[in-house]
Amino acid sequence: MITRLFLQSHRVPALSADDSAALEAASSGTASFAARRIMVREQTPLDKCTLLLSGFVERYKDMPDGRRQILAIHVPGDFVDLHSYPLKRLEHSVAALTPVTVASFPHDAVRALTERSATLTELLWRSTLIDAAINREWIVSIGSRGAAVRLAHLFCEMFIRLGCVGMTRDAEFDLPVTQIDLADACGLTAVHANRMLRQLRERGLVEFRQGLVQILDWDRLRDFAEFDPAYLFLT
Amino acid sequence: MITRLFLQSHRVPALSADDSAALEAASSGTASFAARRIMVREQTPLDKCTLLLSGFVERYKDMPDGRRQILAIHVPGDFVDLHSYPLKRLEHSVAALTPVTVASFPHDAVRALTERSATLTELLWRSTLIDAAINREWIVSIGSRGAAVRLAHLFCEMFIRLGCVGMTRDAEFDLPVTQIDLADACGLTAVHANRMLRQLRERGLVEFRQGLVQILDWDRLRDFAEFDPAYLFLT
DNA sequence: CGATGATTTGATGGTATTCAAAGTCGGTGG
DNA sequence: CCACCGACTTTGAATACCATCAAATCATCG
Known part of the structure; x- marks a missing residue:
């Protein structure tokens, strides 16, 4: 059950057994990364998304003067770069904070999911938008606290x-x-x-x-x- | 052609005439707001999305101490609150900066679009994620410039x-x-x-x-x- | 047990805030 | 038409907050 934590953290009330199985089956396999390893470098064309199974991951941008801005911290159950499906590349980098294990979801498989079920589409889309809401709360924090x-x-x-x-x-x-x-x-x-x-x-x-x-x-x-x-x- | 500027700003290479017409037809009508008018108050349940046709719009959060953090500035062609479709409500408010005209897209119509075409789904999803990428660049700006x-x-x-x-x-x-x-x-x-x-x-x-x-x-x-x-x- | 990276502390300077007040601009009504 | 009004802009002075620089201590690990 690769998608257990993802579904758990999204409090999905009712996902049909079919949809649930399709989501689970969309993964093309798992992988591991060592702590502090860069997982995705910004602007690299991507053809799959990454679901975090265990460990912690950061999304960040390095500045020309050596500063570094962390944009998000991801925990198990987070779809770290699901937004790479519509965007095809990321404008930031992704790195492991700890040793991590992840499951990969090819963009083609994600597209197939969206063709199959509007409910799944909404769930996945929603997940990327909750990340965006967190981004916005960080703007509030950094900008005015x-x-x-x-x-x-x-x-x-x-x-x-x-x-x-x-x-x-x-x-x-x-x-x-x-x-x-x-x-x-x-x-x-x-x-x-x-x-x-x-x-x-x-x-x-x-x-x-x-x-x-x-x-x-x-x-x-x-x-x-x-x-x-x-x-x-x-x- | 309500969707002209939206499609223009997203540099869509090829959207079928069918998809293009379906998107255009998904709108339930247009509306106007006076300058400085609050268009959406945070946490209000929503059942439609708003495409900005003319004028400028801001998304913002008010803080308990009276401070105000603007989260985004929208220009004509922007889907101001398309993210309300998967989220059902917004965690921030939306207000007109100038007199504005908008087109409304009921959530049901958006869902119908996603059921109809994976390409349209990707386009709409992508649009919300570009907003998120802008959010992240603002984090960088505020956090480290x-x-x-x-x-x-x-x-x-x-x-x-x-x-x-x-x-x-x-x-x-x-x-x-x-x-x-x-x-x-x-x-x-x-x-x-x-x-x-x-x-x-x-x-x-x-x-x-x-x-x-x-x-x-x-x-x-x-x-x-x-x-x-x-x-x-x-x- | 040295080496490396992280944490902690001190001293100092710069950046941004706060408070206060004057000046500008448009719009409204007398 | 002009006086007035409110909202915005501009300036000044004092202060608070955070950054920078430097160095010492503390972990952790090969």
Whole structure:
């Protein structure tokens, strides 16, 4: 059941057995990547999409001056580059944050799915648009929230998204990234991210160390981060 | 020909006469909105999509503290909220920047289009994903470019996008927004945006006043803004 | 156990925000 | 037609926030 986590995180109420089987069968196989390995380089023509089965993946853009902006962090069950089907190439790169396993879905097979079922089409399309909604929430975060709030918001988002695929334990979860990664995602320097993380810890909101996030007070963290999960479209 | 500008800006090489006619016929009619009118309020259930025929539209989110983050600026030919078809509601609001005319496409009609043609499906899907790619470029801009560069980049983007629909004149174009809007789009205060606009003018790159953008030196502006139109997927 | 990459801390400077006020522009009504 | 009004633009001064530079400490791993 390669597509189990994908369907689980999208709370699909009713997908016919037929559609479900067709989606599962559309995969052409699985693959693995080592941690920190570049999986897709920007502008490379693509002919298949990648469903993340295990591990964490980032989408990012490198800037001419050496800066790096992370655009998305993907968790198991995410269709990392489903948008390559209509676009044929990506304008950003994709890399593994940890060792990962993925399933491949050839563009031809995706097209066949869309010809077969409008419901499947809507599900897949919807999945790419939830990614876009997350992109927009990051615009809000980076554009109009302070540094500490940005980090807190990211932790809230990951807590909810990982919870959907059963990857949280009570009030903690693994987020196997460095402070540099957090900084690159939030549009901060690593130094400043470090100071803000300390502040979040000292305020008793959330603690991050070595890829482990411990939520100290969910209610206060949520309020501090102005976090409203509506943009994740879980309902 | 309601869909003329949409098809023009997406450089569709070959859409069958049938598909083209079906798309055109999917519209349920047109409507108008006054400038600064809210067209869609966030979280309202939607049953139709909106194609912008004339005028400018913004997508934005209001923050609890009164700040406002603009997420996208739409020009004629843009399917402003096509993503409401798979999502059923929007996590942001939509408002007219100028007087606008739009064409409506009921979700049912869009679904019928996807059942009818995989090529049309791909075209519509692709259109929503180009919006997402623009969202991501804004993340890059806001997250890792300085204020003046952000503004310059936005002017470059609008110049190219408006050029696609024939709304530029030589080296100038109308961008009927206020400095406050520019600031809200770029994650700046209006005061700082004003200072940076002066800097851009004094550097001889681009001049903005009263909704008119005049490009003083395109090559230098493009370089200054680190602008690469690849993310617009025009080819 | 050195080497490498990540985290932490300090000092300093630059960028952008905030607060305040004056100036400009269009539009409206007397 | 002109005075007035509100919204936008522009400027100044003080401050806050975040970046930069530098160096020390801490992990982790070959």
